[in-house]
Amino acid sequence: MTSGRAGEAARVAAAVSGLVEQVFATVDRVHEAVLRSVERSGLPATRWVLPEGVQLLLRAPGQLAVGLGLVVAPRAEEGLPLRLEWWQADPDGGEVHTLEPDLRPSSLGYYDYTTAPWFDVPRRTGRRHVFGPHVDVHGTGRYVLTLTEPVLAGCGFVGVAGADVPVRRFETSVLRRLGGAVAPFLLLNDEDRVVLSTSPGWLVGDLLAADAVPEGPVAGIGGTPWRLVLVDARSRLDA
Amino acid sequence: MQLLSGDARRAVFAPLDDGALRSEAVVRRVGSAIALGLLADGEQLPTETDLATMLKVSTVTLREALAELRKLGLVETRRGRGGGSFVRARDDVLAELAEARLVELGTTDLRELGDVHAAVAAAAARLAAVRASRTEIARLRDIVDRLASAGSVTGQRRIDGRYYIELAACAQSVRLTMQEMDLHLELGQLPWPPAHSPGLLDVIVAGHRAVVDAIEHRDAASARALTEAHIETRTLWSVELRLQRLGGAAPAAGSRREVS
Secondary structure (H helix, E strand, O other), X not given: OHHHHHHHHHHHHHHHHHHHHHHXXXXXXXXXXXXXXXXXXXXXXXXXXXXXXXXXXXXXXXOOOOEEEEEEOOEHHHOEXXXXXXXXXXXXXXXXXXXXXXXXXXXXXXXXXXXXXXXXXXXXXXXXXXXXXXXXXXXXXXXXXXXXXXXXXXXXXXXXXXXXXXXXXXXXXXXXXXXXXXXXXXXXXXOOEEEEEOOOOOOOOOEOOHHHOOOOOEEXXXXXXXXXXXXXXXXXXXX | OOOOOOHHHHHHOOOOOOOOOHHHHHHHHHHHHHHOOOOXXXXXXXXXXXXXXXXXXXXXXXXXXXXXXXXXXXXXXXOOOOOEEEEOOOHHHHHHHHHHHHHHOOHHHHHHHHHHHHHHHHHHHHHXXXXXXXXXXXXXXXXXXXXXXXXXXXXXXXXXXXXXXXHHHHOOOHHHHHHHHHHHHHHOOOOOHHHHOOOXXXXXXXXXXXXXXXXXXXXXXXXXHHHHHHHHHHHHHHXXXXXXXXXXXXXXXXXXXXXX
């Protein structure tokens, strides 16, 4: 029975991992486009690095990301300010717009991305990162998972290439991929925050105290700071 | 022109549902957005047609509002190529607008606004105590430290707004975050109490610090109760400022200091 449970944990983990890798494949395309452009014409202070065509990635069939692009590491000494080269699809799947957040520190709505973990962690570690779920306050204003990887060129750390996946869309996609019957599980991030839950005992966004993480078969999600824990079935509807 | 698309900005140009006195509502919204730094000095406003569509007001109403904003000196219109309507951040005018708004509102309106803010922020504080990560708690603390050392009353008001919006984001709730944005666009139309009595800033800072401590101790009930009590206190400050205006003894010097 235990091996059956462990097998189920592995099956769910594989489904999650498959979707994450699918999004990172898109991030890789953005990353490559940045490198090609920087190689050809350096890092311009005023002009975008990414060519227009990159936004078409948002139109690819089965695309989970609703936003993607490059977030530039500012270099004040070179006159390179805070800058996002980011495209975003409207929630109803309609038009694609560039994201133009408020980058003036004096504003109530200042989007201080250099301190955001999705930017800061890849910069510090040199590795890709999955951050969230989080309210992308002052940015997209959505509840998203943000997948980023650092972009390094001859001139050093250029910024992060990344994509946003709405939490709801991620949940729907995982559950669809798993088919009908799913064992109760929790997907936890590196902060022990619930990314996804199929048990009514835990809600997406909940933060678990170290001693409150349930015991159960665990499976890591390769290449992400996430892990999956199978939990016991419980219902609140059986009064 | 490309409009900034942050969520606070989205709130600035969201449709107005005030009903009557619409052109005045547009004037107040724009004034508050300038006071909060969401519209910067020299920034170009969208075209009349775009603005009217975004705010869901008629172009006639919008023109009335722009005319009033021009008269107040908060908007400047240039003709010809590269022309359009541009923002002028005038602190003295914003202070007068805030005074006028305070006098226009009754104490019941101030209480209603405070009640909703207390409900939203207290719910956010309770959830933040359960859901905020250590990094997020550190960020809240940093915001409160910056509030304590903010040089200008304009800066104080903006950082105070950021504290509440960040608190709602710590609750992992897009809806509470949006509610806070909307509330601050309304609160930004009123005088900032520490501009009238500088010592009140210490009370605000101490109030926020106590809440962040409770969040750090994962004490949800205290985080909620402290937030509620603090906002109730602030509501009483606004009510008292309002009542002071009854005798017609509005301290002009005080109002001048409002945004500086």
